[in-house]
Amino acid sequence: MNEQATQGEKLSSSTGGGVPLTYVIALVPVASVLNVIGGTVAGALKLPIFLDMIGTAVVAMTIGPWWGALVGVITNLTMGFLTGPVSIPFAACNVVGALVWGYGTRWGFANDKLRFFGLSVASAVFVSLMAAPIVIFVFGGATGHASDVLTAGLLAAGNDMWAAVFSSNIIVSSADKILSSFLALAIIGALPTNLQVTGPIMKAENMGTAVLITAGTVVGVILTVVSMNL
Amino acid sequence: MARVPVGAYVPGDSFFHKAHPFVKFYWVGSFVIFCFFNKNPYVNYSLTLIGLVFVVLTKTFPSYVRAMVIFFPAAFAMIFLQSIVPPAVFDNPELLAEIGPFSLYTESIIYGMLFSSRILCICTWSILMLMTLHPGELSSALQKARVPYTVNFMITTTLQLIPILQREFGIILSAQKSRAMEAQGFKALLPSIIPVFAGAIDRVSQLSMSLETRAFGANKERTLLRYKEFTTKETVLSILSLAPIVLVFYGRANFNAFVPLEGFSLSPFAGSFIVIFCGTAFLSIIFGATFAIRLLGKK
Numbered sequence: 001m002n003e004q005a006t007q008g009e010k011l012s013s014s015t016g017g018g019v020p021l022t023y024v025i026a027l028v029p030v031a032s033v034l035n036v037i038g039g040t041v042a043g044a045l046k047l048p049i050f051l052d053m054i055g056t057a058v059v060a061m062t063i064g065p066w067w068g069a070l071v072g073v074i075t076n077l078t079m080g081f082l083t084g085p086v087s088i089p090f091a092a093c094n095v096v097g098a099l100v101w102g103y104g105t106r107w108g109f110a111n112d113k114l115r116f117f118g119l120s121v122a123s124a125v126f127v128s129l130m131a132a133p134i135v136i137f138v139f140g141g142a143t144g145h146a147s148d149v150l151t152a153g154l155l156a157a158g159n160d161m162w163a164a165v166f167s168s169n170i171i172v173s174s175a176d177k178i179l180s181s182f183l184a185l186a187i188i189g190a191l192p193t194n195l196q197v198t199g200p201i202m203k204a205e206n207m208g209t210a211v212l213i214t215a216g217t218v219v220g221v222i223l224t225v226v227s228m229n230l
Numbered sequence: 231m232a233r234v235p236v237g238a239y240v241p242g243d244s245f246f247h248k249a250h251p252f253v254k255f256y257w258v259g260s261f262v263i264f265c266f267f268n269k270n271p272y273v274n275y276s277l278t279l280i281g282l283v284f285v286v287l288t289k290t291f292p293s294y295v296r297a298m299v300i301f302f303p304a305a306f307a308m309i310f311l312q313s314i315v316p317p318a319v320f321d322n323p324e325l326l327a328e329i330g331p332f333s334l335y336t337e338s339i340i341y342g343m344l345f346s347s348r349i350l351c352i353c354t355w356s357i358l359m360l361m362t363l364h365p366g367e368l369s370s371a372l373q374k375a376r377v378p379y380t381v382n383f384m385i386t387t388t389l390q391l392i393p394i395l396q397r398e399f400g401i402i403l404s405a406q407k408s409r410a411m412e413a414q415g416f417k418a419l420l421p422s423i424i425p426v427f428a429g430a431i432d433r434v435s436q437l438s439m440s441l442e443t444r445a446f447g448a449n450k451e452r453t454l455l456r457y458k459e460f461t462t463k464e465t466v467l468s469i470l471s472l473a474p475i476v477l478v479f480y481g482r483a484n485f486n487a488f489v490p491l492e493g494f495s496l497s498p499f500a501g502s503f504i505v506i507f508c509g510t511a512f513l514s515i516i517f518g519a520t521f522a523i524r525l526l527g528k529k
Binding site for chain 1: 307368380391403435
């Protein structure tokens with residue numbers, strides 16, 4: 001029977017048991033919705049960050065980088081269907097983030113706190129490197145986000161467009177990706193352990209500590225940007 | 231009732247509602263290419279106005295305004311940011327005026343207007359398409375376009391789940407507010423986001439189980455409830471959608487992508503007004519919206 005063939009399809013899991021393909025097919029759209037809802041939450045709570053890659057991080061770290069990339073593409077494609085095509089180019093950022101989180105986990109960067117922090121910072125840097133050209137070439141340097149005020153300030157301080165957009169993006173992105181990574185850890189903690197296909201992942205950190213780590217990193221990035229402008 | 235997400239389908243009986251999804255995709259794609267290769271912002275603004283007429287005719291104006299609220303700050307910010315930096319891509323730019331520390335150049339302002347006009351034009355036409363496109367037709371169109379059924383399922387499920395989880399988040403936030411908990415800032419993040427995520431994870435298990443029990447993937451060919459036939463009329467309309475692309479490439483080859491022969495010109499007053507207006511509008515939207523929500527929220 002065909003049904004039996006479908007039930008037999010499983011992804012091998014590093015923690016044993018395997019993951020039914022239907023679970024993955026159900027997780028991907030829910031993770032995409034979590035990305036969209038993360039953006040809604042950030043907007044509703046007036047947070048100057050995006051929170052639109054939490055679902056991508058969850059899937060990339062558990063099932064694999066390319067499944068995470070699929071979540072990213074579906075998220076931005078769906079947002080394209082809902083709010084117009086402006087969000088579609090940023091699918092590339094979601095894909096880059098998924099690859100960093102996924103391969104990072106596969107190479108053992110999600111095993112302990114320090115390496116996980118490094119993985120979060122790496123995802124912020126790579127996503128910003130991807131986002132800056134999109135913001136400049138497609139949107140002329142502005143996307144209507146509050147971080148445009150920062151870009152305007154940096155331009156007024158005498159920076160060129162590339163430096164201003166990348167600097168404002170990395171400040172927001174570092175806060176966003178570190179917080180998203182720790183929120184993703186909390187969600188992964190609530191998922192079945194057999195879902196960890198990519199490799200073992202550390203236990204979720206206390207979110208108070210995560211917020212402190214994020215704040216510290218953002219202050220560090222701001223000081224770096226300011227010192228480079230002096 | 232769940233709040234319909236911005237840009238979502240608005241029921242109606244207009245020409246746009248009746249058009250085949252592929253035809254709409256082709257025309258929007260054609261306008262996207264036109265806007266990106268055209269260098270005259272006034273042409274893009276004119277196309278936006280034409281799109282706006284169709285928005286009114288299809289009776290989707292309220293939803294359009296709600297969707298475009300996201301893009302207006304971006305459009306203002308583009309003009310403002312481009313205007314306050316010296317134009318890097320132009321030789322011998324024309325100094326128009328000086329406002330405080332900023333030197334305004336005609337080319338910078340026009341460049342900013344070009345970016346904003348692209349976004350406004352593309353968003354107007356694509357939102358018009360999305361508001362007249364039934365989700366069922368979208369799913370059918372994706373299947374007919376040979377998108378794998380698993381990917382099609384993921385996209386349509388995502389579209390269906392967004393309003394449901396947005397509503398859940400609204401309920402949770404209201405419940406937290408009624409318990410006198412913070413409803414803004416980082417302190418409010420965890421109490422509002424964790425219940426939504428917990429519900430979402432629960433939903434994954436339910437969805438997975440229902441997929442298993444209904445033998446998801448047993449039959450690769452899905453039956454379609456809503457599908458529009460692709461007739462000769464659709465073929466003709468699809469071929470006509472190439473017209474803007476042909477026009478813009480002809481314009482690029484022969485008319486410098488519709489840039490006037492003597493170049494663009496602005497009076498110092500007009501240039502200064504545009505920059506001050508866009509800067510003020512952008513900052514007012516960013517800070518004013520926050521202030522208004524805080525004020526109204528307290529009431």
